[in-house]
Amino acid sequence: MAHLPNLIIDLAIILGTAAVTTLLFKWLKQPLVLGYILAGVLVGPQFSLFPTISDPTTIRIWADIGVIVLLFSLGLEFNLKKLVKVGGTASMTGVFEIGAMILLGYLTGLCLGWSTMDSIFLGGIVCISSTTIIIRAFEELGIKTQQFAGIVFGILVIEDIVAVLLLVLLSTLAVSEQFFSTDMLVAIMKLAFFLVIWFVGGIFLVPSFLRSSRKFITDETLLIISLALCLLMVVVATRVGFSPALGAFIMGSILAGTIYAERIEHLLTAIKDLFGAVFFVSVGMLIDPALLAQYAGPIALITVVVIVGKALNVTVGALLVGQPLKQSLQTGFSLAQIGEFSFIIATLGLNLKVTSEFLYPIAVAVSALTAFTTPYMIRAAGPIYSWLDRRLSPRTKLFLSSYSSGAQTIGSVSDWYQLLREHIQIIIVNTAVILGIILISSQWLLPLVTEHLATGSWALTLAGFLSFVLMAPFLWALVLKRINQPVYTRLWTERRSYRGPLVTLAITRGIIGLGLVLLLLQQFFSVSIILFFLVVAAGLWLVLGNRLPLIYDLIENRFLLNLHARQIYQETRMGRNLLPWDAHLSYFEVSAESPGVGFTLAELALREKYGVNIISIARGSMTMLVPGRNERLFPGDKIAVIGTDQQLEQFSKLIEPAPASKAPVTPVQEISLQKIAVDDSFPFVGKCIRESGIREITQGLIVGIERKGTRILNPESTTFFLAGDVIWLAGNTKLIKQFQRENRLRSVQ
Structure with a gap:
């Protein structure tokens, strides 16, 4: 009889048990993740009633692949534009909640008498909610189209980013065992540098490659290409010193901006489900039921801390940034659980051997309990709001309403803010690209030139010269590119006192550029030939100087085209630019x-x-x-x-009569809600809506007006515009923004 490898037998046991438990949990209307974990407990070494796998090491490797696939698929749901669109409300709420939960988890660990490292990892475990469980609960309850759901998804984006950063920082902390150490600072700077390099380079190269190969892309080739890119980034991230999970997430995020993102997600679903099942089963295999019984008290305490702490902190955070009480409660109660990333963080501590063995099964148990309570918490938000609304005094209600309205009023963005923001962006991006070119040239190009073309000083000179040619367009942009010229000119002519800071900005850019050139010289040239190189570089700059702006513009335009490709192809955002009231x-x-x-x-x-x-x-x-x-x-x-x-x-x-399908639908043209402040320079002050012709100018509809604290929804066409009004206009995004720019220019003049 032919010999059957143990791996196949183990997979048969794992998937067979998982199939039975998931069917059971599907019947019970519980998350399938819990069924996988239960399957892991049943086939694990601690439970002898069922067949046990014979080769845990091989299953562990499969589980590691599962983590990579899960992080890759999670990255496919996230991209840089999504982060920008999250908005201040979700960003500030998420940061507040994460910081508070890390501190609360750390203090809880200390109160339980745990070690410092166990307490730190507990803080990381309890601060991340479960995207999978929330999305599934929202779908089952039919509330994905409600206003607060957009804020919840925005907070989940922030939590995903923080979770990836925590994997890096906790790894560094586990090695250095110091909160504020040189190693930690270096790790943060190194992470920031490589993130910029990977995203800028990836967004420029990967979509361009896919676009050039589109004639040959089928479902099969697209799946192979996307997985190959994922594993390639995993290898690169590991070689640089980061976790494989970070590399998988980054490549997923890069591909998320391409027009193939949804197609890749669809093709990856079966693979993600398979390896995800193996991962979660491996999670359950590490659980010792006796250990859970021993730590039943800490499990109960941490479960309460997660449910109450996250619900309270998210609610308070949302209130602080100006959300209404009901919406804040709905957001807070939706996020009261932990999930997949918590498992990964707990696994990290176990693999690094810096946390106690009991922390991992405790994290899994808390995740299971909070996953079970999530639908009930979401349903409870409405009754709790009604209960609070009956008991709050009229004065408190007025204060909350006024604060919510005041926190969302329009604040003008100063010219200095715009100019500084754009300077910082161009300095960071181009500096990172130039440093990346120097790093690649010294680590890869120089050995290649030395091996195949030249040796000694000639190799250094050739590698340095090629590096300078590659970095020249970015060096020009860093030092000489004119940034937001209308604002710069306005500030220069507005006050003489502004000229000093403007000159300082230009000098700062020049100093950074000079420093990068000196770094290049130090890497490739000896003192004896630096002067010769400077003469050659100056001649090259004079010859190519007029073409550098054109070259940089081509690179920048290609980058922006790739960055916006998915939005151009299909805008799928729901609930953008929310009104300050419930509409x-x-x-x-x-x-x-x-x-x-x-x-x-x-x-x-x-x-x-x-x-x-x-x-x-x-x-x-x-x-x-x-x-x-x-x-x-x-x-x-x-x-x-x-x-x-x-x-x-x-x-x-x-x-959509029952059964209603509320999947978000994509309009062909981009539309959005925008707000416009009415001042004395507004061209239609004193005119009614019908006389203004705004509908024809912007192809938009005025759906609301804020006037002295009063909100007018669906104003009549005979309503007059008054100075101090805030207009909410829905329609053609491009035309509305053009009207806003013209209005701002009139106010400046």
């Missing part, structure tokens, strides 16, 4: 069974019956912004609608 933007597709099919917007009377406004109708390749009252709805129309959660829920019954 927000959402998307629907008109089903063939809709009672509204065939009727005009005037006949449907949507504003009167439901309180909603249709901002656009996408039909095939055509998009109608702010459609007229005589426009009809047809099956397959993709519509963008503004309303509150309750209004949209009622409206969805008209457009």
